[in-house]
Amino acid sequence: MLFVLMLPNKEQLREESDEWCLYMFIAAIVNFLTGFLQKFLFGIVGENITLSVRSALYQSILKKNLGWFDLKENSASVLTSVLASDVQVLNGASTEGVAVVIESLFAVVCGIVIGFSYSWKVSLVALGCVPFMILGGYINAKFQGGMSEIEESSYKDANLIAGDAISNYRTVASFAHDEVIVNQYDRYLEPSSKKEIKKAHLIGMAYGFSQFV
Numbered sequence: 424m425l426f427v428l429m430l431p432n433k434e435q436l437r438e439e440s441d442e443w444c445l446y447m448f449i450a451a452i453v454n455f456l457t458g459f460l461q462k463f464l465f466g467i468v469g470e471n472i473t474l475s476v477r478s479a480l481y482q483s484i485l486k487k488n489l490g491w492f493d494l495k496e497n498s499a500s501v502l503t504s505v506l507a508s509d510v511q512v513l514n515g516a517s518t519e520g521v522a523v524v525i526e527s528l529f530a531v532v533c534g535i536v537i538g539f540s541y542s543w544k545v546s547l548v549a550l551g552c553v554p555f556m557i558l559g560g561y562i563n564a565k566f567q568g569g570m571s572e573i574e575e576s577s578y579k580d581a582n583l584i585a586g587d588a589i590s591n592y593r594t595v596a597s598f599a600h601d602e603v604i605v606n607q608y609d610r611y612l613e614p615s616s617k618k619e620i621k622k623a624h625l626i627g628m629a630y631g632f633s634q635f636v
Contacts, residue, residue: 465522477506500586501579562629581611 427439484502491497538546588595588604595601 461522461526480506495583496579498583498586499590500582504582559629559632559635562632578612578615581608584608584611 424440424443427436427443430436430439487497535546535550538549584604584607595604
């Protein structure tokens with residue numbers, strides 16, 4: 424369209440503008456359909472995986488020995504958290520990750536082919552910037568992975584005390600220890616929140632570096 428707008432002939436300008444606008448409109452429709460199918464189909468696959476894993480995990484939990492449930496790390500709150508949040512991570516790691524990888528590979532291959540077809544010099548310069556982009560994405564992924572590990576380890580004790588307080592609410596109410604439980608819950612979350620705030624700033628800088636490159 425930029426080259427078309429430089430044409431001195433108004434009739435030719437109008438004709439070629441309509442043509443390229445039609446191409447962009449068709450590309451937008453194709454992008455909408457393919458994007459919708461990608462999210463829809465991979466979403467179905469991911470939900471089926473999540474359902475199968477949750478069903479298998481729940482069946483294995485029901486087959487455990489009674490003494491296994493007496494352990495602190497196997498309390499009801501921890502098990503429900505695993506079924507609700509940890510299993511859902513498989514959905515994003517499997518289906519959404521695969522969709523992004525396929526889309527990225529297709530874009531890279533098409534971009535290299537189109538780039539070298541029009542200007543191999545500019546394409547070589549662009550390929551020289553790829554290692555820096557990979558480095559920025561790697562740093563960003565490592566920081567985000569560290570954030571997930573911090574959340575998983577820091578909220579475990581908080582979930583345990585919350586689950587125990589809910590299961591034994593009559594004992595907590597009889598001794599009037601509701602404020603004590605809340606304060607202890609806050610103490611468990613306070614160190615993790617400070618670490619996560621610091622980690623969030625580092626992730627922001629890494630993401631900014633990757634986007635800048």
